[in-house]
Amino acid sequence: MKRIFLLFLPFLAASCGQVKQEVSVPEPINVMSFNIRYDNPEDSLDNWKFRKDRAANAIRFYNVDILGTQEVLHNQLEDLKLRLPEYDVIGVGREDGKEKGEYSALWYKKDRFTLIDSGYFWLSETPEVAGSKGWDGACERIASWAKLKDKVSGKEVFALNTHLDHVGVMARREGISLMLNKVNQLSDGLPVIVTGDFNSEPESDVIKHVTDPTDPEHLTDARTASPIVYGPSWSYHDFGKIPYEHRPLIDYVFVRNGLKVLRYGVLAETENAAFLSDHAPVLVTVE
Incomplete structure (x- = not known):
């Protein structure tokens, strides 16, 4: 009897060890x-x-865990803060670096992420100068960024949100080059999420520059990487005034450095024929 019990002990120890093991499951x-x-x-x-x-x-x-918003005036920022108390927000007005002009506001869920670092820069030849207008741009343009630590996985992610100029061709091209350089400098090799209104369609040289696989700084369009694509192939509709077949896709989510895209959707929904905005939001799930 004693011999049988001693033989059983290793199996008991192995079984207990297996129970204590924990499997880390990524949270989308x-x-x-x-x-x-x-x-x-x-x-x-x-x-x-x-x-x-x-x-x-x-x-x-x-x-939504991470939200990039564009064209946000200060009163709209305050309206959203009031209605979204579970979020913190990063950003300043693009005209003075304070509250004047539109924000490219970046939001994140407080119970999901811890803010590690954050900042903003202007899409111009002098990106650290508040209110600086770049190249042939019609407006000041700004980008907001953050390093966030996921409280679920313990891992960090770099997020950036921006809005390219709607008039200046050079401003869009140079703004993209600046943005890619800044992402490379600031992200420290972390997984990258970039959101924004790029005022450029997928076949434009601007978006091709962003996604150029020969460029080590390139980003991947979440739409092309997703196994599930939902909704229309456009995002801007001007409150439904643009004919359906002429509506462009100009809003994007880009990723880099190991983020797996699980789904992509353009939310072209209405309520009693009323739209959420003149743009349809783009929703992406990654892990």
């Missing part, structure tokens, strides 16, 4: 790029005051 991250349309009093029934609750509810409904 929901990322959204959302041009909310600036608060324009000429928008009539599409004005921000009629859309702000629906816009905030969409963000919460889709359980």
Whole structure:
């Protein structure tokens, strides 16, 4: 009997050891790029005051973890802060580096991420100068970025959100080069998420520059990397005024450094024929 018990002990120890092992399962991250349309009093029934609750509810409904927003005026920032208390936000007004002009505001869920570092820069020849306008751009353009530590996995991710110029061809080209360089400098080899309104279609030289596989700094368009693509092939519709077949895709989520894209969608939804914005949000899930 004693011999049988001694033989059994190694199996018991091995079994106990297996019970104590823990398997780390990646927790997906929901990322959204959302041009909310600036608060324009000429928008009539599409004005921000009629859309702000629906816009905030969409963000919460889709359980967005990291959110890049464009065309955000200060009053809109405050409206969203009030409606999205579970988020912290990074960004400043592009005209003075404070509260004047549009923000390219970057939001993250406080219960999911810890902020490690953050900042912003202007898309110009002098990126650290507040309010600087770049090249042939019609407007000041800004990018907001953050290093975030995932409380679930313990890993860090680099996120950046921006909005390229809608007029200046050189401003878009040079702005992209600057952005890619900044991502390379600031990300320290971390997984990268870039959101934004690039005012450029997928076949443009701007987007081809971003995704050029011969460039070691290139990013991958989440749409092309996703096994599931949902929604239309456009993102800008001008509150439905652009004919369906002429609507362009100009809003993007890009990734780099080991992020796996699980799904991609353009949320072209309406409520009683009313849109969330003149752009449809882009939603991507990565791990």
